[in-house]
Amino acid sequence: MRRSFNLQVVDVLLVLALLGSVVVVVGDASSSSSSSSSNSWAASSHCKCKRDNEYVSGEIRPHSVTITEFGAVGDGVTLNTKAFQNAIFYLNSFADKGGAKLFVPAGRWLTGSFDLISHLTLWLDNDAVILGSTSSDDWPVTEPLPSYGRGRELPGGRHRSLIYGRNLTDIIITGDNGTIDGQGSIWWNWFENKTLNYTRPHLVELMNSTGIVISNLTFINSPFWTIHPVYCSHVTVQNVTILAPRESPNTDGIDPDSSDNVCIEDCYISTGDDLVAIKSGWDEYGISYGRPSTNIVIHRLTGETGRGSGIAIGSEMSGGVSEVRAENIQIFNSGTGIGLKTSPGRGGYVRNIYVSNLNLVDVDTAIRFTSHFGEHPDEFYDQTALPLIESITIEEVVGENIKSAGLLVGLQGDTFLNICLSNLTLNVTTSDSPWNCSYIQGFSDSVSPKTCELLKERIYPEHTLDCYHPSNHLWNSISQNRGAQFLSW
Numbered sequence: 242m243r244r245s246f247n248l249q250v251v252d253v254l255l256v257l258a259l260l261g262s263v264v265v266v267v268g269d270a271s272s273s274s275s276s277s278s279s280n281s282w283a284a285s286s287h288c289k290c291k292r293d294n295e296y297v298s299g300e301i302r303p304h305s306v307t308i309t310e311f312g313a314v315g316d317g318v319t320l321n322t323k324a325f326q327n328a329i330f331y332l333n334s335f336a337d338k339g340g341a342k343l344f345v346p347a348g349r350w351l352t353g354s355f356d357l358i359s360h361l362t363l364w365l366d367n368d369a370v371i372l373g374s375t376s377s378d379d380w381p382v383t384e385p386l387p388s389y390g391r392g393r394e395l396p397g398g399r400h401r402s403l404i405y406g407r408n409l410t411d412i413i414i415t416g417d418n419g420t421i422d423g424q425g426s427i428w429w430n431w432f433e434n435k436t437l438n439y440t441r442p443h444l445v446e447l448m449n450s451t452g453i454v455i456s457n458l459t460f461i462n463s464p465f466w467t468i469h470p471v472y473c474s475h476v477t478v479q480n481v482t483i484l485a486p487r488e489s490p491n492t493d494g495i496d497p498d499s500s501d502n503v504c505i506e507d508c509y510i511s512t513g514d515d516l517v518a519i520k521s522g523w524d525e526y527g528i529s530y531g532r533p534s535t536n537i538v539i540h541r542l543t544g545e546t547g548r549g550s551g552i553a554i555g556s557e558m559s560g561g562v563s564e565v566r567a568e569n570i571q572i573f574n575s576g577t578g579i580g581l582k583t584s585p586g587r588g589g590y591v592r593n594i595y596v597s598n599l600n601l602v603d604v605d606t607a608i609r610f611t612s613h614f615g616e617h618p619d620e621f622y623d624q625t626a627l628p629l630i631e632s633i634t635i636e637e638v639v640g641e642n643i644k645s646a647g648l649l650v651g652l653q654g655d656t657f658l659n660i661c662l663s664n665l666t667l668n669v670t671t672s673d674s675p676w677n678c679s680y681i682q683g684f685s686d687s688v689s690p691k692t693c694e695l696l697k698e699r700i701y702p703e704h705t706l707d708c709y710h711p712s713n714h715l716w717n718s719i720s721q722n723r724g725a726q727f728l729s730w
């Protein structure tokens with residue numbers, strides 16, 4: 242009975258969603274949620290990042306210039322910041338004429354931070370290398386993000402990324418596997434010997450922008466997180482290689498932060514920290530800014546990281562993270578496969594997360610939920626702001642040479658709900674107790690080695706609808722949001 246009712250509701254919703262006439266209001270005072278309209282984008286069954294021509298006008302720009310026309314010298318020594326700035330300033334006059342392309346030919350183009358504009362394609366030829374300056378003065382200091390309240394590493398501002406954009410639409414960063422090299426080792430030294438004055442810069446940061454494609458390039462040696470879309474919508478990262486040494490500090494690969502409709506596909510990432518980390522602001526600043534990351538698709542990701550996770554959520558998740566779908570993920574030689582990091586004080590929520598087809602080789606901990614991550618922006622965070630963690634499904638996992646299957650630790654008085662594991666086969670080599678669970682509730686089917694007591698109740702058949710799955714995600718996201726209501730009928 243219950244099931245047929247559910248299916249009818251889903252069908253009705255799907256029809257209304259197709260007609261574009263349903264508005265789902267997610268109202269939940271305790272978790273700073275936002276409203277969202279139904280979205281079929283992330284639910285497309287075989288996740289090809291869809292080129293959204295409504296936001297990105299295409300690769301063919303009617304106008305094109307080469308960076309050398311603006312006096313740039315590709316000798317690896319001449320500083321070309323002015324050439325990049327002048328070229329982009331000139332191209333601004335084509336923004337309302339279909340946009341323009343800035344071509345970077347073979348050569349080593351040293352530069353400081355420069356700003357992109359709307360309707361721009363930055364195109365790097367095969368042997369083109371954009372090199373970040375090794376002088377911190379060439380990376381000006383900008384204000385902290387409102388959802389962080391301060392720089393992530395140090396109070397106050399933060400160095401602006403090498404390639405930066407704000408308030409933009411329709412931006413493409415692509416080429417024939419050219420390279421963007423942050424020359425980050427000097428920053429890692431400054432970090433390690435504590436001589437930084439401000440938080441380290443990202444290699445690419447786009448802020449408050451819509452319609453972004455980053456593809457067919459290699460990014461190496463970022464000073465800090467490599468690609469950071471923050472307050473962005475409709476972001477595609479496709480077919481990129483991201484590399485940084487295993488021991489380099491906090492060189493995350495791709496960090497969608499308070500951003501929605503993000504698709505990451507066919508990427509190879511090998512860095513010192515999380516390969517992909519989904520974030521949404523930090524403690525009281527993230528809670529009050531209240532912009533979630535939602536509708537995030539990760540498809541065909543391969544890579545390795547020493548101390549990080551293949552895919553992480555958090556630790557900054559105070560604006561909420563929901564509707565994440567990760568499939569065909571291969572992680573090897575890494576600390577953690579799938580990680581969730583949070584802390585009392587973060588508030589926010591993580592819900593409706595689906596991971597499927599995960600292949601792990603030589604990974605210390607296959608799945609790790611950390612609830613006492615710590616690290617707070619200041620002493621004014623609210624210790625009682627507990628994160629709401631629910632509806633996380635992980636299925637079709639094979640692991641070889643895994644040290645620990647799962648460390649799943651919720652919070653006392655804040656149990657993580659509906660954690661579902663199905664069809665996991667992990668070859669656990671060292672641990673006597675492969676699963677270590679506390680303060681979590683959920684279900685499992687076909688898990689080897691045998692799952693922990695807290696998850697031992699079977700999923701199928703009674704709890705099928707308690708477990709998040711994208712095919713019933715409309716039902717789940719509605720039924721699990723207390724106070725949800727429909728405005729349209």
Ligand SMILES: *[C@@H]1O[C@H](CO)[C@@H](O)[C@H](O)[C@H]1NC(C)=O
Pocket residue numbers: 408409449
């Ligand atoms: C984002 O950009 C839009 C226009 O592009 C602007 O109106 C808005 O104020 C910007 N918000 C932030 C936080 O920069």
Ligand SMILES: *[C@@H]1O[C@H](CO)[C@@H](O)[C@H](O)[C@H]1NC(C)=O
Pocket residue numbers: 407408
């Ligand atoms: C972006 O928009 C915000 C809010 O309107 C404004 O304060 C800021 O100056 C804009 N930044 C740029 C680079 O356009």
Ligand SMILES: *[C@@H]1O[C@H](CO)[C@@H](O)[C@H](O)[C@H]1NC(C)=O
Pocket residue numbers: 416417418419457458480507
């Ligand atoms: C990936 O990028 C390379 C060049 O960087 C290109 O040759 C190849 O066709 C691209 N593959 C896809 C699937 O786009």
Ligand SMILES: *[C@@H]1O[C@H](CO)[C@@H](O)[C@H](O)[C@H]1NC(C)=O
Pocket residue numbers: 418458459482
């Ligand atoms: C692009 O270049 C990187 C670094 O040289 C290389 O590892 C990668 O295989 C190349 N990608 C493609 C698609 O050719």
Ligand SMILES: *[C@@H]1O[C@H](CO)[C@@H](O)[C@H](O)[C@H]1NC(C)=O
Pocket residue numbers: 427430431434436
């Ligand atoms: C810190 O590292 C930088 C960059 O390598 C170096 O120039 C500086 O001398 C170091 N400072 C100290 C105090 O070790």
Ligand SMILES: *[C@@H]1O[C@H](CO)[C@@H](O)[C@H](O)[C@H]1NC(C)=O
Pocket residue numbers: 377378431436437438
């Ligand atoms: C930090 O500030 C000091 C004093 O202004 C300066 O000498 C030093 O180069 C700065 N460090 C970095 C990494 O920019």
Ligand SMILES: *[C@@H]1O[C@H](CO)[C@@H](O)[C@H](O)[C@H]1NC(C)=O
Pocket residue numbers: 415454456457479480
């Ligand atoms: C990547 O390069 C391939 C080969 O040139 C091209 O077919 C594809 O459209 C490019 N992808 C993107 C997203 O630019």
Ligand SMILES: *[C@@H]1O[C@H](CO)[C@@H](O)[C@H](O)[C@H]1NC(C)=O
Pocket residue numbers: 637638639664
């Ligand atoms: C379980 O996973 C294995 C390996 O991925 C797969 O071959 C098998 O079909 C799955 N079984 C079920 C019941 O989905």
Ligand SMILES: *[C@@H]1O[C@H](CO)[C@@H](O)[C@H](O)[C@H]1NC(C)=O
Pocket residue numbers: 642667668669
């Ligand atoms: C794990 O792999 C090793 C080496 O391949 C094998 O000897 C062992 O039987 C496997 N253990 C399990 C539990 O599958």
Ligand SMILES: *[C@@H]1O[C@H](CO)[C@@H](O)[C@H](O)[C@H]1NC(C)=O
Pocket residue numbers: 648650674677678
């Ligand atoms: C489980 O994990 C907790 C927290 O990391 C640790 O203190 C405890 O010793 C572990 N228990 C077992 C049986 O491994």
